Amino acid sequence: MLFYFNVRSDRSYDVDEEGIELPSLDAARREAIKSAREMVAELILHNQRIDGMRFEITDGTGALLVTVPFKDVIILD
Amino acid sequence: MDISRSSNRILRSLSEADFGLLKPFLEEVEMPSRYQIALPDTLLEHVYFPDSGIGAVMSVLSDGKKAEAGMFGSEGFVPTSTIIGDRVVPYLIEMQVAGRGYRIPVDKMREATEQSTTLQVPFIKYMHVFAVQVSYTALANAKFRVEQRLARWILMCHDRVTTDVLVITHEYIAFLLGIRRPSVTTALHVLEGHKLIRSNRGTIIVVNRLGLECFAAGSYGLPEREFDRLLGANDSDADVAPPPKT
Numbered sequence: 001m002l003f004y005f006n007v008r009s010d011r012s013y014d015v016d017e018e019g020i021e022l023p024s025l026d027a028a029r030r031e032a033i034k035s036a037r038e039m040v041a042e043l044i045l046h047n048q049r050i051d052g053m054r055f056e057i058t059d060g061t062g063a064l065l066v067t068v069p070f071k072d073v074i075i076l077d
Numbered sequence: 078m079d080i081s082r083s084s085n086r087i088l089r090s091l092s093e094a095d096f097g098l099l100k101p102f103l104e105e106v107e108m109p110s111r112y113q114i115a116l117p118d119t120l121l122e123h124v125y126f127p128d129s130g131i132g133a134v135m136s137v138l139s140d141g142k143k144a145e146a147g148m149f150g151s152e153g154f155v156p157t158s159t160i161i162g163d164r165v166v167p168y169l170i171e172m173q174v175a176g177r178g179y180r181i182p183v184d185k186m187r188e189a190t191e192q193s194t195t196l197q198v199p200f201i202k203y204m205h206v207f208a209v210q211v212s213y214t215a216l217a218n219a220k221f222r223v224e225q226r227l228a229r230w231i232l233m234c235h236d237r238v239t240t241d242v243l244v245i246t247h248e249y250i251a252f253l254l255g256i257r258r259p260s261v262t263t264a265l266h267v268l269e270g271h272k273l274i275r276s277n278r279g280t281i282i283v284v285n286r287l288g289l290e291c292f293a294a295g296s297y298g299l300p301e302r303e304f305d306r307l308l309g310a311n312d313s314d315a316d317v318a319p320p321p322k323t
Contacts (some may be wrong), residue, residue: 005259005262007259007266012266014262014266016262017276017277018246018248018262018278018279020248032259034257035258038256038257039260039263042222042223042260046222055259
């Protein structure tokens with residue numbers, strides 16, 4: 001199934017035009033978590049805000065399937 | 078085959094005599110996207126001289142981890158170790174953007190290099206320039222942001238094609254840059270936001286070349302100048318497109 005990994009932040013909404021072929025919504029959520037870690041690392045390294053950034057994963061019809069906030073991937077305790 | 082009909086920079090830089098050693102054994106070859114030129118640790122049959130298209134030399138591990146080590150087009154030849162007749166490389170080498178060119182059997186290449194001390198010179202220069210490119214890829218990966226690395230990579234592709242339109246998927250870019258697929262979406266949008274490119278499904282259009290060079294900052298340019306220093310200024314033919322750079 002094709003899942004679209006759109007990124008919403010305070011200032012923009014980046015649309016994923018290509019999508020990623022994955023076997024399930026759970027696989028898509030796990031991919032989002034791994035990607036968010038990679039992106040959060042870059043953002044922190046360059047002293048940028050993460051607050052509010054999230055993946056909004058949609059299907060081919062544009063329906064929102066799951067939201068993965070970037071701040072959820074940071075382990076603080 | 079007439080040397081002036083090849084766009085490959087290595088072949089064009091050879092003297093008539095040196096080219097004559099290779100000519101009888103060169104055959105034309107089509108190299109579509111994903112055409113495999115070399116598999117890791119697998120016996121190599123040919124040395125390739127692209128006239129067009131873009132290929133990637135990738136470092137791979139048996140567990141599937143891969144990343145692009147270097148890029149080549151009509152400015153070079155692959156696999157580089159074949160110049161001494163070596164028959165294996167640890168790399169995966171395949172075409173990214175379709176092209177065509179020439180190839181010669183590895184043993185014929187080795188025999189030719191044994192018959193001429195000058196034949197090897199442009200090959201060895203190119204191997205050095207390729208090593209410089211790889212070393213600056215390492216620097217870019219260590220010190221520059223994802224969107225700058227992407228800008229650099231787009232510039233390097235743009236150097237190797239004769240159009241502003243690159244036909245390549247986001248999935249493949251992620252694979253080559255060693256980043257996760259969704260990061261490509263965001264990085265492309267940053268470049269679009271600066272009006273440097275336009276990105277659609279399956280294509281990237283270079284809109285502002287100079288802007289991309291500024292954005293890539295020092296991560297792009299040095300290997301290209303090294304190529305010009307060692308292998309540039311060979312062509313004065315008006316019918317050849319501006320030479321691509323390494």
